[in-house]
Amino acid sequence: MQYNFDEIINRRHTQSSKWDNVGARVGNSDALPMWVADTDFRCPQPVVDVVKARAEHAVYGYPFVVPEFRTATTNWVKKRHGWEIDPNWVVFATGIVPVFNTMVQAFTRPGDEVIIQRPVYHPFGYAIEDNDRVISDNSLIYRDGRYTVDFEDLERRAANSKAKLFFLCNPHNPVGRVWTGEELRKMAEICLKHQIIMISDEIHSDLVLFGHRHIPISSLDERYQMNTVTCYAPSKTFNIAGLRGSGIVVPNPEIRKKLEAQFKRNRSIQQNVFAVPAYVAAYEECEDYLEQLLPYLEDNATYLEQFLKSHMPKIKLVAPEATYLMWLDCSETGLSGDALAHFFVQESKVAVSRGDGFGPQGADFVRLNIGCPRTTLEEGLQQILEQYRKQF
Ligand SMILES: Cc1ncc(COP(=O)(O)O)c(C=O)c1O
The missing domain is CATH 3.90.1150.10 (Aspartate Aminotransferase, domain 1)
Structure with missing residues (x-):
């Protein structure tokens, strides 16, 4: 079309x-x-069609997450980004921002540090400070009009025993970088060495421009995969953010269990009736x-x-x-x-x-x-x- x-x-x-x-x-x-x-x-159009059809049904009782949600995610990520995902690793969330908070609550205690790379999407910081945790800011380096990672500073921050999580934004909002394989490997190795769990927010990964290529950090190494929670959504790509659906890929069963338990404690997982049909149509047909x-x-x-x-x-x-x-x-x-x-x-x-x-x-x-x-x-x-x- x-x-x-x-x-x-x-x-x-x-x-x-x-x-x-x-x-x-x-x-x-x-x-x-x-x-x-x-x-x-x-x-x-396929998203409009599916939402219209669901609206016409005129009964809007509680939905559940159908298995197609998981396979739509795995098919899309494999096709667009070359990463093979087991459907059982995919967890539904009503948005990626709620996942930041849930991860902070599940994996840190008040006073612990969470590493972010400012300037960065501001809800990273809100999730940390609203939960009485502490921002550890591995500021990006800005030189000659280009942003890069300060790896020495990252290593120092990760070595602090208070640091527990690292929030990666890839591609990075707002500075627009698509991190290279080499940059990702260096960040992932530092996190592994210091037992810092990574949250890789890849919500913008479909919108890569001018010949750049998005690499899911977890696709680089099985060890990274077991240490990372990767966040996807069709919301930016297809302009459906108001429908609230995202796919969180958590290969490590221990991490997945803890994340799901925290979601349950917060009772924050329930989707609206349009979220999953729109999500599946977007990834499968658009x-x-x-x-x-x-x-x-x-x-x-x-x-x-x-x-x-x-x-x-x-x-x-x-x-x-x-x-x-x-x-x-x-x-x-x-x-x-x-x-x-x-x-x-x-x-x-x-x-x-x-x-x-x-x-x-x-x-x-x-x-x-x-x-x-x-x-x-x-x-x-x-x-x-x-x-x-x-x-x-
Ligand atoms: C990097 C990043 N993560 C997450 C979000 C929003 O996530 P959601 O609407 O799924 O909560 C945005 C929206 O601007 C974003 O830029």
Whole structure:
């Protein structure tokens, strides 16, 4: 089927967090929403069909997780990422964020440390601090416009007996890196050596751009597999985050048992009736959507890069290797933190995500969501340009 990602769909008054909650969340209800990580694209037709059919049934009692959920996950991960998974390893969750909290609760005690790599997806930190655990920040190194891992620092942090878990974001939101096999091996070896369990959040793994290749960290070595909880979901790829379904791959039976027991204690596992049918349809029937989406996102990213180079050279795009979340280095504008947010959200009326929301290292950055029709991107960039010309 042919998809038209240029189609403008009015998302206002649909209880959309991105469009209808932008005032409360970003601070300007008139700003063009380019912040939270969903796309403005219609989701694939097989998903629409299955949701409609389920809705038409008109009985919405308690569902259970059918075995097709597991095989849809294993088939997809094998086909797209080359990792062979036993269906029995796959655990349903109503989202990946709840898994962060559940892992922290199951495998650490108050006061223990959890390693993250800031600037990084902020709910990593919330899961740690909301549970009275301590963030151990293995900050990424930013040099010559590119992010890398500080392995010496990681080793030091992992050696601390208080450290119990490591949250990996691969591909990394917001800096857009797809970690290489070598980088993954080094991180995994450090974690193994110091008995740190890894949580590999691979929610963006389908959205890899410009010839980069996603490698599931667990696919590299059986020892890594036994030490890792890997999180997948069709939610970003197919724009179905509101349906709440994710597949958590836990090859180690001991870890799986503990995770499931904690889910049970929290009574937080129950899915809605649309979650699993949509999940299965997305993974089993919608690869053609992804094949068309990727070049569209690449074109948007290229358009953004050229626009910035030609018209706003003080704002630099950190080379995106994956995701539709673009990380803009604004350090040359001299604006930072509140002043930078003011420039984008209040003056330009473009609702970006503040860079410092991902950690203090992000103060000179903003994250721009280009998962939108080209004309929306053009509109947002024109608004920013108008203000840029006045100020720089
Ligand atoms: C890295 C990462 N993990 C997880 C999520 C969200 O997970 P979920 O909606 O499944 O809870 C996001 C959403 O932006 C994300 O970027």
